[in-house]
Amino acid sequence: MKILVCMKQTFDTEAKIAFDGDGKIDGKGVTMIMNPYDEYAVEEALKIKESGAGEVTVISAGGAKAQDALRQALAMGADKAVLLETGELEMDEYATAVVLAKAISELEYDIILGGFRAIDDGSAQVMGRVAEILNVPIVNVITKLEIADGKAVATREIEGGSEVVEVSLPAVFTAQKGLNEPRYPSMKGIMKAKKKPMDKKSVSDLGVDVAPKVKALSFSLPEQRQAGKVVPGEPAEAARELARMLREEAKVI
Amino acid sequence: MAKGIWIFAEQREGQVKKVAFELLSEGRKIADQLGEELAAVLVGKDVAGLVDALGEYGADKVYLVEADALENYTTDGYTKVVADLVKQYEPSALLLGCTVTGRDLAAGLAQRLETGLMTDCINMELTDGQLVFTRPVYAGKAFVKASCPEARPAMATIRPNTFAAVAGAKTPEVVKVTPDTGDIRQVIKDIVRQISTRPELTEADIIVSGGRGMKGPENFKTLEELSDVLGAAVGASRAAVDAGWVSHSFQVGQTGKTVSPVLYIACGISGAIQHLAGMSSAKCIVAINKDEEANIFKLADYGIVGDLFEVVPVLTEELKKVMA
Ligand SMILES: Cc1cc2nc3c(=O)[nH]c(=O)nc-3n(C[C@H](O)[C@H](O)[C@H](O)COP(=O)(O)OP(=O)(O)OC[C@H]3O[C@@H](n4cnc5c(N)ncnc54)[C@H](O)[C@@H]3O)c2cc1C
Ligand SMILES: Nc1ncnc2c1ncn2[C@@H]1O[C@H](COP(=O)(O)O)[C@@H](O)[C@H]1O
Numbered sequence: 343m344k345i346l347v348c349m350k351q352t353f354d355t356e357a358k359i360a361f362d363g364d365g366k367i368d369g370k371g372v373t374m375i376m377n378p379y380d381e382y383a384v385e386e387a388l389k390i391k392e393s394g395a396g397e398v399t400v401i402s403a404g405g406a407k408a409q410d411a412l413r414q415a416l417a418m419g420a421d422k423a424v425l426l427e428t429g430e431l432e433m434d435e436y437a438t439a440v441v442l443a444k445a446i447s448e449l450e451y452d453i454i455l456g457g458f459r460a461i462d463d464g465s466a467q468v469m470g471r472v473a474e475i476l477n478v479p480i481v482n483v484i485t486k487l488e489i490a491d492g493k494a495v496a497t498r499e500i501e502g503g504s505e506v507v508e509v510s511l512p513a514v515f516t517a518q519k520g521l522n523e524p525r526y527p528s529m530k531g532i533m534k535a536k537k538k539p540m541d542k543k544s545v546s547d548l549g550v551d552v553a554p555k556v557k558a559l560s561f562s563l564p565e566q567r568q569a570g571k572v573v574p575g576e577p578a579e580a581a582r583e584l585a586r587m588l589r590e591e592a593k594v595i
Numbered sequence: 596m597a598k599g600i601w602i603f604a605e606q607r608e609g610q611v612k613k614v615a616f617e618l619l620s621e622g623r624k625i626a627d628q629l630g631e632e633l634a635a636v637l638v639g640k641d642v643a644g645l646v647d648a649l650g651e652y653g654a655d656k657v658y659l660v661e662a663d664a665l666e667n668y669t670t671d672g673y674t675k676v677v678a679d680l681v682k683q684y685e686p687s688a689l690l691l692g693c694t695v696t697g698r699d700l701a702a703g704l705a706q707r708l709e710t711g712l713m714t715d716c717i718n719m720e721l722t723d724g725q726l727v728f729t730r731p732v733y734a735g736k737a738f739v740k741a742s743c744p745e746a747r748p749a750m751a752t753i754r755p756n757t758f759a760a761v762a763g764a765k766t767p768e769v770v771k772v773t774p775d776t777g778d779i780r781q782v783i784k785d786i787v788r789q790i791s792t793r794p795e796l797t798e799a800d801i802i803v804s805g806g807r808g809m810k811g812p813e814n815f816k817t818l819e820e821l822s823d824v825l826g827a828a829v830g831a832s833r834a835a836v837d838a839g840w841v842s843h844s845f846q847v848g849q850t851g852k853t854v855s856p857v858l859y860i861a862c863g864i865s866g867a868i869q870h871l872a873g874m875s876s877a878k879c880i881v882a883i884n885k886d887e888e889a890n891i892f893k894l895a896d897y898g899i900v901g902d903l904f905e906v907v908p909v910l911t912e913e914l915k916k917v918m919a
Binding site: 379468479506520564 | 696707711715739743744795842843878893900906
């Protein structure tokens with residue numbers, strides 16, 4: 343079973359956002375992590391591999407630093423990594439998907455996993471686009487995956503419930519929280535990861551058109567919310583007063 | 596030249612999602628400014644009965660796409676029929692609600708149409724004839740304004756509750772489409788619905804959320820009682836989810852759901868940056884926490900410093916009276 347995992351390096355969730363001289367989001371000094379949803383994807387790939395024979399390749403498009411996230415996946419137990427270096431290119435989700443799909447099309451695969459959303463500027467669309475370009479079926483936001491006889495049965499989250507979907511392989515799946523509990527890399531895993539293959543390619547060498555479709559015009563920060571009032575009094579008294587304020591002052595109920 | 600503002604009128608089990616009405620209402624304004632037509636795309640099985648409601652919220656035209664194979668949403672089936680329709684009529688914009696389905700459909704559709712897609716948008720405006728969308732990034736820690744200058748249709752998914760749904764009477768022209776649903780590779784084996792009378796978290800006007808301060812799963816009943824009085828949805832912090840008290844579908848925050856209700860009541864939640872990312876665009880935030888130093892008070896409009904087990908039951912009783 344050949345399993346590919348698309349993974350993105352993102353800002354740590356604690357990161358505060360600031361702008362650089364061009365009014366764009368400044369990544370300087372920000373701690374980078376593997377997109378949390380992609381951790382579930384990597385874990386699921388490893389579980390599938392461990393339940394039979396298989397090989398897990400992790401792929402990321404990004405700057406040279408994205409290697410760290412790939413190494414983390416190798417340390418967790420993935421076998422190979424592919425880094426698609428974007429350099430100075432401005433990419434949107436269309437461009438990212440085109441690049442990923444091109445790199446994937448040069449590999450063998452039965453299962454492609456990704457996160458359902460990147461927590462940075464992600465928009466829960468890259469994997470859907472990849473599936474479309476590769477012309478393989480996709481099941482999004484999954485919380486359970488079972489593989490047998492060239493088929494996959496996935497449970498996906500829908501509003502107010504869940505849905506069980508069957509597809510033939512190869513197929514793309516995107517991971518939601520609840521799919522599994524990602525493992526931490528062991529010391530041994532970290533040592534091993536250093537010797538595992540990391541294939542680096544420049545995006546410009548892939549021979550695909552990466553002109554973005556979406557143009558970012560400007561960035562801004564949300565208005566700082568001000569602390570409001572603390573409703574005075576003993577708990578019961580304050581609760582009574584709050585009920586009144588919500589109706590008469592805030593007019594939200 | 597591409598013309599027409601299209602709204603994907605999401606329905607499930609014969610009910611149009613509220614967000615579709617919100618998009619029609621706002622789309623109406625944009626269409627009028629551009630002098631273009633506003634159309635709804637309604638896909639499903641036996642859904643013709645929903646056409647009038649779409650007209651009521653402003654649609655000039657409804658593309659009615661019915662087939663047995665379209666009874667349940669599938670990525671392949673819906674992508675195929677909507678993409679075919681778009682290719683035939685070439686609208687200038689296609690808007691969808693940012694729901695599980697809207698998100699799923701929009702991604703593949705945008706790729707098949709080789710166009711740009713801006714997701715989870717919280718505003719849309721016309722600037723020099725271009726639709727400019729505002730979308731939160733880094734889970735609401737920043738915003739980006741973006742457009743799709745050349746490719747058509749410009750596509751966006753819009754977060755529920757962003758626009759008001761305003762009814763105005765229209766009788767839409769109905770275009771019946773006999774679709775080719777193609778080869779649908781996703782086979783739906785089962786649909787499991789939690790029976791709940793409460794609204795969907797991402798669509799709710801009011802949310803009552805509990806955190807580690809709830810102490811245990813049994814105490815979420817207290818929040819349910821409060822939410823029932825308010826017609827609210829129940830949410831949770833990651834601490835409550837990770838403790839196994841409620842399912843992860845309740846989680847609000849950077850790695851959970853992003854919500855923009857009118858009223859958000861946080862009970863026993865400290866206000867970690869990852870939680871705030873998911874709810875700080877709520878219009879009014881109430882915090883109930885026994886620690887007066889809790890970070891959540893820094894952005895709450897109303898705070899009560901106290902034991903939630905004393906405060907919430909009284910609040911529930913009081914609201915019953917106020918709402919009566
Ligand atoms: C990668 C990553 C992603 C994350 N994503 C999310 C996310 O999406 N959503 C999220 O919520 N968190 C997320 N977190 C976790 C986040 O950092 C916090 O740990 C979490 O939000 C804390 O939840 P809490 O406020 O319920 O618990 P705590 O921080 O423990 O706060 C509990 C609060 O309850 C109060 N309290 C206790 N007893 C009572 C009582 N009887 N009455 C009143 N108040 C009481 C306490 O004073 C305290 O303020 C993420 C973390 C990481 C690292
Ligand atoms: N630059 C990238 N490199 C590799 N995978 C990516 C990249 N961007 C997005 N993905 C994958 O697509 C998923 C969804 O991302 P997004 O559509 O940006 O929210 C992520 O969780 C990753 O699995």
